[in-house]
Amino acid sequence: MSIWQYANPVKFLSLSAKVQPVLWVAAGFCVVVGLIWGFFGTPDDFRQGSTVKIIYLHVPAALMAINAWFMMLITSLIWLVRRHHVSVLAAKAAAPVGMVMTVIALVTGAIWGQPMWGTWWAWDPRLTSFLILFLFYLGYIALWEAIEDPDTAADLTSILCLVGSVFAVLSRYAVQFWNQGLHQGTSVPVATGGRTVSDVFFYPLVMCMVGFGLLFLALVLYRTGTEIRLRRTAALRARAGGNV
Amino acid sequence: MKALLIRDIRLAFRAGGGFGLGLAFFLIVTVLVPFSVGPQQALLGSIAPGVLWLGALLACLLSLDRLLALDFEDGTLDLLVTSPLPLEGAVSVKALAHWITTGLPLVLAAPVLGVLLNLPPAGFGWLVASLALGTPALSVIGTFGAALTVGIKRGGLLLSLLVLPLYVPSLIFGAEAARRGALGLDPATPLLMLAGITFATVGLMPFASAAVLRMGLR
Numbered sequence: 001m002s003i004w005q006y007a008n009p010v011k012f013l014s015l016s017a018k019v020q021p022v023l024w025v026a027a028g029f030c031v032v033v034g035l036i037w038g039f040f041g042t043p044d045d046f047r048q049g050s051t052v053k054i055i056y057l058h059v060p061a062a063l064m065a066i067n068a069w070f071m072m073l074i075t076s077l078i079w080l081v082r083r084h085h086v087s088v089l090a091a092k093a094a095a096p097v098g099m100v101m102t103v104i105a106l107v108t109g110a111i112w113g114q115p116m117w118g119t120w121w122a123w124d125p126r127l128t129s130f131l132i133l134f135l136f137y138l139g140y141i142a143l144w145e146a147i148e149d150p151d152t153a154a155d156l157t158s159i160l161c162l163v164g165s166v167f168a169v170l171s172r173y174a175v176q177f178w179n180q181g182l183h184q185g186t187s188v189p190v191a192t193g194g195r196t197v198s199d200v201f202f203y204p205l206v207m208c209m210v211g212f213g214l215l216f217l218a219l220v221l222y223r224t225g226t227e228i229r230l231r232r233t234a235a236l237r238a239r240a241g242g243n244v
Numbered sequence: 245m246k247a248l249l250i251r252d253i254r255l256a257f258r259a260g261g262g263f264g265l266g267l268a269f270f271l272i273v274t275v276l277v278p279f280s281v282g283p284q285q286a287l288l289g290s291i292a293p294g295v296l297w298l299g300a301l302l303a304c305l306l307s308l309d310r311l312l313a314l315d316f317e318d319g320t321l322d323l324l325v326t327s328p329l330p331l332e333g334a335v336s337v338k339a340l341a342h343w344i345t346t347g348l349p350l351v352l353a354a355p356v357l358g359v360l361l362n363l364p365p366a367g368f369g370w371l372v373a374s375l376a377l378g379t380p381a382l383s384v385i386g387t388f389g390a391a392l393t394v395g396i397k398r399g400g401l402l403l404s405l406l407v408l409p410l411y412v413p414s415l416i417f418g419a420e421a422a423r424r425g426a427l428g429l430d431p432a433t434p435l436l437m438l439a440g441i442t443f444a445t446v447g448l449m450p451f452a453s454a455a456v457l458r459m460g461l462r
Contacts, residue, residue: 135409142405146396155459156392160406163388163452167410170441174413177437178420 007084009228016221023218030211038204054112056205060212062105065133068098068216072140073165076158085231086224088154091161092144093223097216099137106130125176132171136164150231245329245337252341255314266303266346267353273299274357285362292361293371293422299357300350300375301382301411307346308386308407309393309400311338312457316394325461331454339380339387339450347379363426370425374435378418381442384449385410391456413441 006012038056072091079088109127110120121127143160147153256263277295278288315321324334354375355368363371389407393399421434 132409132412135405139402139406139409142402143392146393146399146402152395152460152462156456159452159456159459160392163410163449167413170413171409171416174416174437177434178416 004082004084007082007086009086012086013225013228016225020218020221023214023221027211027214027218030207030214034204034207034211038201038208042200042204051112051115052201054108055201056208058105058108058112059205060209061101061108062130063209064212064216065098065101065105065130067213068094068101069133069136069165069168071220072098072161076161079154080158080162085154086228088158089227089231090220090224091158092154093227094216094220095137095141095144097219097223099134099141101212101216102130102134102137106134125172125178128175129168129172132175133168136168140164150234245333248324248329248334248337249341252338253344256341256345263345264349266307267349269306270299270303270350270353271357273302274360277361289362289364289426292358292363293367293426294419295361296354296357296363296371297375297378297415297419297422300354300379301415303350304346304379304382304386305404305407307342308390309403311342311387311390312394313390313399321394321457322461325457331457332450335387335391335453335457336384336446336450339383342387343380343383347383351375351379364428366428367422367426370431370435371422374418374421374425374431374438377435377439377442378414381414381445382411384445385414388449388453388456391453391460394457395460414438417441
């Protein structure tokens with residue numbers, strides 16, 4: 001028994017059918033409870049007022065935007081090495097979700113930045129690298145759409161994902177060099193364990209992050225299932241001989 | 245390899261090859277900038293390095309879609325894939341030919357256009373140096389983009405969507421080096437970073453481009 005048995009679409013679908021209801025409920029619970037707790041259960045910040053509460057959307061979305069690309073990188077690598085179709089379809093399914101997360105992070109950041117920094121947008125390293133990440137998502141999705149043969153499309157987008165990852169990291173450091181930041185550092189540094197957010201704000205934030213993670217997982221499983229079924233439909237049609 | 249290089253350069257120079265098109269585009273873009281931002285000498289001087297870099301980058305992009313597409317249409321690309329010459333080598337040579345016919349003229353033309361934009365005298369040397377170091381990366385990365393979109397009809401727009409984000413690091417460091425040079429600051433750090441990116445892409449990108457071409461033409 002290994003994880004590779006789920007490269008078989010049938011096994012993957014049966015597992016995901018079992019897991020999905022749990023995921024949806026858990027994700028819905030975490031997001032709803034986290035957001036309500038965050039929006040109504042926490043006090044206003046003494047300097048930022050109630051605007052601080054956008055953190056409950058902004059941080060989890062930004063987190064998932066990066067992790068979605070990371071997941072696409074891994075699944076693309078698996079496709080290139082082991083040629084499991086489920087893997088590359090999961091990458092394809094994750095791309096639009098990741099792109100939406102990027103947009104949420106950028107838009108909520110702008111809404112927060114307007115009263116706090118006095119501007120909707122600043123060419124700050126973090127903001128800029130997120131914008132570049134958004135462009136990478138766009139290019140990746142556009143390339144999937146443009147190529148007709150599914151296997152060629154999978155190959156080419158996987159390579160683009162690998163190359164894009166290198167350049168995304170490169171751009172991240174390039175923009176840091178180019179302009180000093182306005183954006184604050186991370187509030188929850190994983191490496192050092194210390195954090196600058198007080199417990200009152202921290203627990204609902206963790207709840208939201210977990211919720212967004214589960215939501216992402218559920219969405220990707222759902223969309224991957226759709227992609228697999230689309231493939232099957234196409235195969236059935238091809239076998240039936242019609243060029244529909 | 246030498247034959248391929250000479251063939252590509254010759255094709256580019258002959259009628260319909262598009263040599264000079266990038267150069268003309270570079271000229272036009274630079275001439276249009278004062279019309280759009282106004283003729284103040286001080287303003288033009290301060291944005292000149294960035295504008296020249298952006299113009300060179302776009303001019304480079306302009307000639308990318310014919311880099312592999314023409315060879316794909318007449319079957320040359322299939323021959324290259326099946327020939328004993330490693331595809332990585334062939335791709336590198338094609339990128340080199342693209343650089344010689346597009347990048348190098350841009351580097352040489354940049355100082356002339358710098359005069360038009362009132363670039364400070366200290367900046368000329370650094371502008372040429374940064375473009376000379378940076379444009380090979382543009383050609384190599386562009387070849388990768390061209391390889392990705394080679395079989396796609398009307399891939400030109402997609403090509404720019406794919407390639408432009410990959411140009412970001414080169415653009416940042418290149419324009420920064422030219423800007424610092426123009427201001428009389430020390431441009432060594434961005435210049436070194438730029439050179440690093442160029443050498444890394446020249447060394448590694450042909451493998452990605454060749455892999456993409458093999459998959460696309462399978």
